Amino acid sequence: MTHPARPWNFSAGPAALAPEVLAQAQRELLDWRGTGVSVMEVSHRGRDFMAMAEETEQDLRALMGIPDSYTVLFLQGGATQHFAQLAMNLAGPEDRADYVVTGHWSQKAVQEAMPYVNARVAASTEADGFRSVPTQFEVDPQAAYLHFTPNETIHGTEFHHLPESGDVPLVADMSSDILSRPLDVSKFGMIYAGAQKNIGPSGLVLLIVRDDLLRRPGRPMADIFRYARHAERDSMLNTPNTWGWYLAGLTFQWIAAQGGLEAIGARNQAKADALYAAIDGSGGFYTNTIDPTARSRMNVPFRLHDEALDATFLQASAEAGLMALKGHRALGGMRASIYNAMPMQGVQALIDFMGDFARRHG
Ligand SMILES: Cc1ncc(COP(=O)(O)O)c(C=O)c1O
Numbered sequence: 199m200t201h202p203a204r205p206w207n208f209s210a211g212p213a214a215l216a217p218e219v220l221a222q223a224q225r226e227l228l229d230w231r232g233t234g235v236s237v238m239e240v241s242h243r244g245r246d247f248m249a250m251a252e253e254t255e256q257d258l259r260a261l262m263g264i265p266d267s268y269t270v271l272f273l274q275g276g277a278t279q280h281f282a283q284l285a286m287n288l289a290g291p292e293d294r295a296d297y298v299v300t301g302h303w304s305q306k307a308v309q310e311a312m313p314y315v316n317a318r319v320a321a322s323t324e325a326d327g328f329r330s331v332p333t334q335f336e337v338d339p340q341a342a343y344l345h346f347t348p349n350e351t352i353h354g355t356e357f358h359h360l361p362e363s364g365d366v367p368l369v370a371d372m373s374s375d376i377l378s379r380p381l382d383v384s385k386f387g388m389i390y391a392g393a394q395k396n397i398g399p400s401g402l403v404l405l406i407v408r409d410d411l412l413r414r415p416g417r418p419m420a421d422i423f424r425y426a427r428h429a430e431r432d433s434m435l436n437t438p439n440t441w442g443w444y445l446a447g448l449t450f451q452w453i454a455a456q457g458g459l460e461a462i463g464a465r466n467q468a469k470a471d472a473l474y475a476a477i478d479g480s481g482g483f484y485t486n487t488i489d490p491t492a493r494s495r496m497n498v499p500f501r502l503h504d505e506a507l508d509a510t511f512l513q514a515s516a517e518a519g520l521m522a523l524k525g526h527r528a529l530g531g532m533r534a535s536i537y538n539a540m541p542m543q544g545v546q547a548l549i550d551f552m553g554d555f556a557r558r559h560g
Pocket residue numbers: 211275276277278279303347349350351352371372373374392393400
């Protein structure tokens with residue numbers, strides 16, 4: 199379903215939501231579940247909201263196949279707050295933790311954790327300009343956890359394999375790739391994700407934490423920072439982001455209606471393959487210099503052969519109904535974020551535009 203006046207939105211985040219989700223939210227805005235008011239105007243402790251929250255968690259568990267030994271939390275603070283908070287919860291003050299650094303966000307994750315844990319960079323691809331992901335490295339067997347960022351939103355790299363961490367629990371910031379393909383949750387100690395790419399609006403963070411990690415003593419801290427306290431209160435220790443939680447629920451239903459993560463994963467692979475093929479086949483007009491074995495299926499950065507054409511490209515693409523293609527300010531160039539809500543039709547519109555632009559300016 200596409201509204202004719204809506205552009206194809208390639209924003210990295212907050213990113214496009216499925217039009218079906220937005221339309222349902224619009225329909226329910228003035229009267230949610232027969233309450234006569236919106237979901238934002240009812241108590242989170244009331245029967246209707248509690249039922250919606252429970253359904254949303256069950257839908258997510260079914261989609262991702264989350265084992266019973268994991269707790270699902272719907273919290274706040276953005277992924278950034280949890281860079282620090284996860285270190286407070288999963289490690290004691292004397293503990294060590296290992297980090298894999300593959301770009302902007304994993305670098306930030308290690309920096310923010312440093313006040314709370316002896317964080318060590320176990321592997322980094324900084325030397326190659328963050329164009330790859332490490333395949334082999336040594337993990338400290340005593341580390342409280344190994345943190346990595348499966349998809350680097352800005353640099354456009356993605357792990358296509360899981361880092362080997364032995365008995366050390368894997369902790370993954372999946373802000374920009376959660377729900378983009380099937381995943382074996384049992385391989386992880388903890389998964390967390392800011393909602394604003396594949397889940398819903400910003401201001402909501404999803405956490406999936408293995409119960410033994412939840413029981414770790416961490417360090418002395420206020421209840422509001424302690425994951426176990428949030429778990430005891432079903433993510434309602436304080437007033438949750440009710441609107442975000444509701445939209446996440448609609449998005450989970452939408453993913454199920456698309457055929458679940460198998461179907462979504464196949465679609466995402468086909469979209470990424472088509473876009474990279476267009477870039478690689480442009481005779482050097484467009485380039486993506488990421489190691490082909492580590493290219494992101496969600497965020498596709500690319501450059502024009504002549505930077506002087508960037509402004510013209512951005513203006514012409516916007517006029518053609520292709521929105522938010524400007525690359526991150528740290529890297530320049532272009533970036534097309536093609537999360538779940540971007541259909542192949544939108545990617546094809548971009549590919550057609552790029553081909554046409556290259557013919558006119560080549
Ligand atoms: C992989 C990744 N981690 C963390 C963040 C930071 O998220 P937030 O702004 O919600 O703190 C982002 C950006 O949205 C991201 O792409």
